[in-house]
Amino acid sequence: MSESLQILQKYWKHDSFRDLQEEIINSVLKGNDTFALLPTSGGKSICYQIPGMQNKGLCMVISPLIALIKDQVQNLQSKNIKAIALLGGISQNDAIELLDNCEYGNYKFLYLSPERLQQDWVIERLKQLPINLIAIDEAHCVSQWGHDFRPAYLKIKQLKTHFPKVPFLALTASATVRVQKDIIENLALEQPKVFKKSFTRSNLAYHVVKTEDKIFKLRQILTKNPQSSIIYVRNRKASIEIANQLQKIGLSSTYFHGGLPIKEKEKNMSLWMQNEVQTIVATNAFGMGIDKPDVKTVIHMQLPENLENYYQEVGRAGRNNEKAFGLLLVSVGDIEVAKKQFLESLPDKVFLKEVYIKLNNYFQIAYGEGFNQQFNFNLNQFCTQYNFPILKTFNALQYLDRQAVITLQNEFSEKISLQFIIPSKEVIRYMSLNSKSENIITTILRTYPGIFELETLINSTLIAKKSSTNEKKVLETILELEKNHCITLQIQNNDSRITFNEVREDALTINRISKLLEKQNELKISQLKSVIDYISKEKCKNKLLMHYFDEKETQNCGICSYCISQKNNVNLELINQIIELLKEKKLNSREIESLLTISSEQVIFAIQTLLEKNIIAINPYNQYYLL
Template identity: 60%
Template sequence: MNTALEILQKYWKHDAFREPQEAIIASVLESKDTFALMPTGGGKSICFQVPGMMMEGICLVISPLIALMKDQVRNLQNKGIKAIALTGGIRQDEIIDLLDNCQYGNYKFLYLSPERLQNDWILERIKNLPVNLIAIDEAHCVSQWGHDFRPAYLKIVKLKECFPKVPFLALTASATTLVKEDIITQLQLKNPQIFTKSFYRENIAYMVFETEDKLHLLEQILHKNPQPSIAYVTNRKSCLATAKQLESLGFTATFYHGGLSAKDKEKNMQLWMEEKVQVMVATNAFGMGIDKANVKTIVHLHLPQNLENYYQEAGRAGRNGDKAFAVLLNNPSDVIHAEAQFLGILPEKAFLNLVFSKLCNYFQIAYGEGIDEQFSFNLNHFCTKYNFPIVKTYNSLQFLDRQGIITLSQEFSEKITLQFIIPSKEVIRYMSLNPNDEEVLLTILRTYPGIYEMPTAFNISLIAKKSNHDETEVNLLLEKLKEKNIIEMKAKNNDATITFNEVREDERTINRVSKYLEAQNKLKTEQLRSVLHYCQDQKTCKSKVLMAYFGESQKEDCGICSYCIGKNKKKLHPESVSEKILEILKLQDFNSRDIQKLTKLPKDDVIFALQKLLEEESICIKSNNLYSLK
């Protein structure tokens, strides 16, 4: 049998393992349950792919990321290694054929999502496979204290009963001590070997800048570093708008978010991967499993939800070992927006109780009844009927699912995608000729500004409510627009299935699980507070703040973050800055940004000097925001 190093050299063309890959592989080969915490870019896949090749049978890989599964299967197949992925959209007869191939075709790797394990017949088929190793990627998804909990991950432990002698290898790129312990408990790892790699990335300069004009600062950053970059935003609307703004400034840019079709995601990703565009503007739907070594700059234009997400996204820079930058831009109003976006959608006990009782009423379940009853469910219709906010309601239902009170059969998606296929001036002309349709059309255009450029996820209930029309009227208008070839519309069945797992007891049910809800909400609040601390702490090296969050002690300052550079920079004498500003204002009036450009001085020094000159009444500020000599 070939050694681990020989397998690595033969198939992956690497001369040696990275720390601690070899020790993890040795643990797996000794059939020990193993936990590996390896930061982004640490080479986690090697840890199960190499031993999977060395042992008889097939390695089962559980992953939540379809793009990553496809990418890894493609790479293995290109190396001549037989691998299969059971991704979404595959018909049952195809799945049966694929599992037959795994059983009789000498395949080495079977990738599947944890949701697949919820199908009993698939689990029964997997039981008959010669499984040699079970690798759980993104293992933090099993923990309710993790930043990306997925209820389906709790089903993975069933595989322990099916394969009691097969080792589990749990892999994650970001986990606090609490999450690590929870992963070990939830997956029932027996006396696991634990391996952790330092979170410290010596080549990444963590930068935090407070600015009122984020686009201007982003422009400066991208001009200074013209290599591949990612700009992260928190919503789809900002995604499209920022990409357009960058293009108007002369940059090449594309965008990526969860609402794009698979075809558009692939196309836009390839444009960036092949460096036909410099900047990928994306939500956090982009990046998992994307391995591009020469990313120079990651810029976050909005505050992230937690430092786990931030560290993973920032860690996509500088994987080639060259110096890279992880920049977070913020301003005081960001705190209000972040609290509304991340904390305002958390259901409190009273709201959860209301949602559960209304859910039971919605399906006409009497008190003390309902166990094992199953119903088709439309989230939009439910929220419209009871005037509930959609995201907060969805989070409530997810919580009820996690606690086993109900089972949600699938993720929710918008029912319709819609795109205008005639120019905007023609739409305006149509409205002038059809004034009865104008109110609904204007509501659509205001709600979905990108609806001319691409198929856009569309919520009929929302448009009906905003335009003060019935859903039936909106539906009729859409059908008319479709017939006239004004829009292209595709309808999808988005009804989920809800199964009630216990009898209806209203408050008694919610009281039993409320302590878990309070703990979850407290965790989310603490996570956001940690993000704010990272941004606002002006007395500590940014790398040190990050390392401390993940339980590491970093003795020396990194020397390259925004704090370290600011600390080491020579402080300019305020009078010399003031003199330079007065010289410039003798030429003509300027705004603060132009003054900063012309003086080539740090922004904070310029602002401080301008305030001092205003107080001394040496200068004044005009109504057009230009500074002028008095």
């Protein structure tokens, strides 16, 4: 048995490697620069974690995904493997101490964000570390033609000068041939060994489902397939609303988005991971690092922005190699809505500059200041104050993040500040009348002795710990104090954290980083067009996806929505039944389906046939009628 397999079995409890993992590991162990294209569920992290464990010294992992870094560091630490992360927002003193630990503390893994490589002093400290492997995760970020280009990635190749004998391992889950060439060139990989796993998932059926009632269709799909499922939506509000709608019709579900408190994220995730609920309704903040093998269906309620993200998200189904489904629900008008919303939300240089200046003003950062300052941030409040459109503003902030001007992290926090406005003897009287609150109130008074004189910031987690209770009861007690006019209270929720990586320079900053903005916008428009082609073209959906990623599938998959429709011959009896129904009155597809004892797929196919032959038409109320 190889040492690599022994490490896999001991720490990760797997009996064998997945496709290409062992070949990639062996290439790295031989000291080769290596490029690995492993689509979603391919197990990329194992490819550097095993050789990182096997070799003496430290494996350095560069990744832009803060949440994934934190998750992987925690997972390694839970296996008693020494791992540490150097992320944005850490002060220089803390970063120096962290790197000292790497140098003298026998650590095996150092994770860092690419923006850290832009700091000369960090590079100088890295040169002193016993680095045995440099792994670049999400390597497509180095390409201007990738779907998540980050200029900070272009600095990575400078590490070749300082670590000439250390192998580079570049990993990505989705890259066209053009992007693959860019990765190899921009990272200066020397005669790399290239490993590419096919994008084809033979057990995954891609379906484009046309429907006028998406909730009704969800009910059909989830009832027919009662196994674990994910529903992707475009915004946080929709994740909560759809989860509640599913609960009301008897389908167990929960929700997940980037603005949830950590404890609520963990609770909802656990419910779904343990199969206590069937469905999790989520934004694209969900999924990184999630490896749940029994997901039967992944459903998208709206058009995705690009096929790279769609492929990764839908690929979370069927990791146990059993038949699974990726369904994209499409209504009349979805394409035009997507075009309008998408085009209107792309920031230009003028808007980008305005957001950047207002962001600095919002936090009262003076010109020439702000470096490494960190703030809690609520996007809705910011947009309300300056009358900015939310999605366009978020895209502008994301662009500033990818250009390393700021670091934007989804990190919920609750800021509670209060002041007692009644005398201390009245507080004692209040506690005698409300004995259940006495312990919490006493803890607050002991922890914050100046709370009668000044409005004071309260740490609810600390109060809960000191009073041996939970944060919910602490908040209930505080709200009750306010209700009874004992305190003044301010509660501010923040769904993000922003770190300024540069001093404020307004026009100088925007002029420098806006050169790529137009090209990035053009790329995004092109990617949306590919999504529209995917849902509109009457071709095998698997073949369309494979062609997008430059794989030339010659045969239809036989299991996607298009292939199944070709197998279903036109049912003349059903067509005549629909015509007879429409002679009486106008009906929508759900009403037609409920009146006929036929599967929804057959009904939709028959309706499409009638539309194509101009026998029927659809009105603005999604009702069909005879022409």
